Amino acid sequence: MDHPADLTPVGQDYLKVVWSAQEWSQDPVTTKLLAARMGVGASTVSETVRRLSAQGLLEHAPYGAIELTERGRALALAMVRRHRLLETYLVSELGYGWDEVHDEAEVLEHAVSDLMIERIDARLGHPTRDPHGDPIPTPSGELDSPPAVALSDLAAGEGAVVVRISDADPDVLRYLAELGVGLDTHVEVTERREYAGTVTLRWSGSSSAQLGLRAAEHVWVVRGSDPTA
Template sequence: MSQLPTSNVTQDYLKAIYAAVEWGGPATSVSALATRMGVSASTASETVRRLADEGLVHHERYGGISLTGSGRQAALAMVRRHRLIETLLVEHLGYGWDEVHDEAEILEHAVSDLLVERIDRLLGHPVRDPHGDPIPTVGGEVTLPPTRPLAQTPAGEGGRVVRISDAEPQVLRHLADVGVHLDAHVAVVEARPYVGTTLFTVTPPGESAGEAVELGDPAVAAVWVTA
């Protein structure tokens, strides 16, 4: 991968711009980026303008923000660091999957390239993090499995859980409590829009019998399954 920008702010912005579209979402706007980064719209706009001047992003006036080739490589390097650190914290340091995001946000800026590669070797070169997000290779390659949001899966269909968003720790804790983990099979039984919930059967990996689970819309929105 190309050398990382030295600014933590630049690293965080590039990672956020990449994350917005990774699973099929629309390109982020200045206002959406400002909300994600916890800054004012004017601060986000000025930072995006600087990133464009540095050749890291494209931004059409009033349009979406996209990464240039060099910006994407830098973003993927940061994503790789973040997800390897999350995996290390869960697999070797006893963290829950709902606890690792904020820790990784801090540590990803401090580790050296050498330490990142030693972590990768220690973990056996994992291809996904504890939430199912793919870990880019050292060369910046990413493989996304064919998926669809659980919220777009019709009644009578389902799939193996391949990704669970880590945006809301309380949602992660709830999903873990009801058995919705990576590689569990989830089948849609009945949508109940009048109460904002959906009924599923959830079958743990390697088992044949599932249990009925009712999930609210925020929990459903956090889950991706095989297409």
């Protein structure tokens, strides 16, 4: 079992979610986390994890974290590649908004062939990131992740460049699009109000807006870039 097609769509989703949960977080992947992300009960998660573990794709010690085996990671990255290339294609070729593509790609990634994925990759010019800034794995499973931190981690006066915006909350994507803040936007945190749970951003020289800290956790930046560049 070394190809995503050998797995059921549910199995494909589990491996992808386990990998994605650790891409930008150091928190362990638990049964509770998987249940929340998959929208199913804990008992269903436990049974699926046991099945995938028996197939040599996951490792799960009792009461411990759920981790991918080497084979599981390879299959997960193949699914991540499919998903992110499809999202990129939907935005660049079919005119979808970046807040609309996640659910569409979730459906399509299970149905398209390897040939179609490689044709899409070639058509797009072999992109290295999707519309949200998430790196697209190569066919061999390699990917180049930027040294990013959450915007909510920046102190007042720090400048940075936006390199990723999580698609977990479409409302955040729509709000940032309305503001004109997207990938490669140079921003500066001009004020933090911990008591109010907000940060004030400046970008494009004079534009300014407040952003809730919860929303700022969805925005990932690389520190040190000139906000007026």
